[in-house]
Amino acid sequence: MLQKVYLGSNKFSSKFPLSLWKMSGLLYLSVSRNSIEGEVPSDIGELKAIVGLYLCSNHFSSVIPTRFGELQNLQYLDLSNNSFFGQIPLSFANLISLEILNLSLNSLSGTIPKSLEKLSYLKNINVSFNDLEGEIPSGGVFANSTLQSFLENKGLCGMHILEIPACAINNPGKQSNLKEVLLKIVTPVVISSFLIFLLVSILIMIRQKKGKSKDVEKVQEIGTHQLVSYHEIQRATNNFDESNLIGEGSSGSVYKGTLFGGTAVAIKVLDLEIEQVCKRFDTECKVMRNARHRNLVSVITTCSSDYIRAFVLQFMPNGSLENWLYREDRHLNLHQRVTVMLDAAMAVEYLHHGHVTPIVHCDLKPANILLDEDMVVHVGDFGISKILAISKSMAYTETLGTLGYISPEYGSEGIVSASGDVYSYGIMLMEVLTKRRPRDEDICNENLDLRKWITQSFSGSMMDVVDANLFSEEEQITSKSEMCIASMMELALDCTKETPESRITMKEVVKRLNKINNKFLET
Template sequence: MRAITVPACPITNSGQQSKSKKLVLKVVTPVVISSFVIFLLVLIWTLKRQKKGKSKDAENVPEIRTYELVSYPEIQRATNNIDGSNLIGMGGSGSVYKGTLSSGIVVAIKVLDLQNEEVCKRFDRECEVMRNVRHKNLVTVITTCSSEHTRAFVLEYMPNGSLENWLYGEDCHLNLLQRVTIMLDVALVIEYLHHGHATLIVHCDLKPTNILLDENMVAHVCDFGISKILAVSMSTAHTETLGTLGYIAPEYGLEGIVSTSGDV
């Protein structure tokens, strides 16, 4: 029977290994610590920049000239006597027409249905809300018209229409980046209404038709006709349900409970 020979274990110098480990530690440790410190500094800088950006959201509103109240004849002239060819949208509270003011600026004119008493109340409520808010992702109300003939809002014109059309229209398609960006735009303005303003405002009717897109596909929230202004100390309130089925929160639809959570 042949004996099996096992090769001898290599002789290593423990002192040399120890020196190598110390050398590695001396090199690696400072690199790891430096990387961690740089990461913290970048994180702090990013958070500060985001916080500063949020605080300026209410200030960085596109400069659009604000006019005094316009008359009904001016509304008629701007829309070619409210001609159907200028119709760009319809809703439960009225119709929206594309028009041109005497200054040449193109606008959207939301003409409310005066036959509906509730719509007239919504006009006053929306005026009150829009006087109190200012954000780059809100549709700018340039002026209003209030007469015995009509109630109307003159709004910043959004050439790319509503998110509803882009989601469900046959000829409109959104890529993933556009969808995420629109979500972020809407989230920013809702955060502002709920937490970034002295008055707590709940939109109550957030849906694709109430999200409009400008020429750069930036989202703007509109239609505050049924919004609720709540006391800062009060996060919920009971009210009549007026939202759109399919989009309103269950607690709002069933019990009329309005809260910021419903918008979210």
């Protein structure tokens, strides 16, 4: 009866078990970003109900089975970044429900089947970085496609995409019009191109004389996705138009953009005027190469040039936890808040304990807790993270996190350790329950911090300090709910003890939050 299987961003390397293809009720299967080898068997045709199939960024090496054409409920197919070879199956024309098709970054050859024009629901197609040739169809999805969908296929031609060369005219009946076409269209284009070439050559010579070479852009690829240039980012954000701005921070801005054949992404552009920005960029690149977890923001690729330092990130349609706490049009109930904080805890536990070299985030706060379309948490912004050597449990830094969330030893002495993240997490847990910022005016006016304010409240009723919107007017507050809140507050206080050695670890946080969730909230 299993309907959804998500195994993406792991280290699976074996071949697929053949029994997987017998699951006739399966709706979604994702094994993206692993190291799975071998071929996709023809038994794929048995997945009669499949709606979304994501096999991208693996080591599949075979022809694409023709039985894909039997999957008439399939809406999303991503086979990109593998080693598929041979031709695009003609049977793809039978995928009548298909909306997204990504075949980029493979070794496919032959022509693009013209029959794909008839797929009326197909909105996006990407066949870039293959060995395809021949004419690009002009109807259906191809009528609205851009150059991005066909890059690095040296044999492709077609008239309806300006940057693609026109196909050779072989029809003798059309030869009589060739001179007229040359005179009216080709000749002006050739003259214009020559003038542009001449102008560009002069500009390049001038720049070379001045010793500048800003035309070359370096792209550092974190994952295995296709490269992206400054000009593509500029185009994706409509020249960084304010209408695409979705967030601003101390080190730069985040824009919504569309890249790679229609994929929505978040583009984090760092402010080059800030002295430490290049160091933060390098730090975040290093961290993201060493960290992969379902609750961490996925970095698709990066761009570094004289003009820009930018990350192309997985887009989070539900924004940040901060928005969900403080915007009037959004609301999280108690169960949702526990789930969000459990997700965040698992991400930080992975950073601290999930691999040989521990990673300390250093800036945990609601603004860096992002939510995808299913309200699953993804922790982001690793600009000031520290990677601790195995022999070290702490390090020293001059770079601070956000006031109110930083631990006492971090703020006064610059000591970075995993227990500093635990402290920040505990402050954030208090904020999620009380809807009070750590530097809230009412609290600061009483010469208190958030922890002291809550500690004083333990002598009265805990329900007096929690967010008034935690429960709806119709919802009855049960003793279980009160016990759940009290247990979470106790957990938060254990995270925020004065000295690092007296605090619990993130492993203990995850264990206790799971227990709270199961005991008080799960039905």
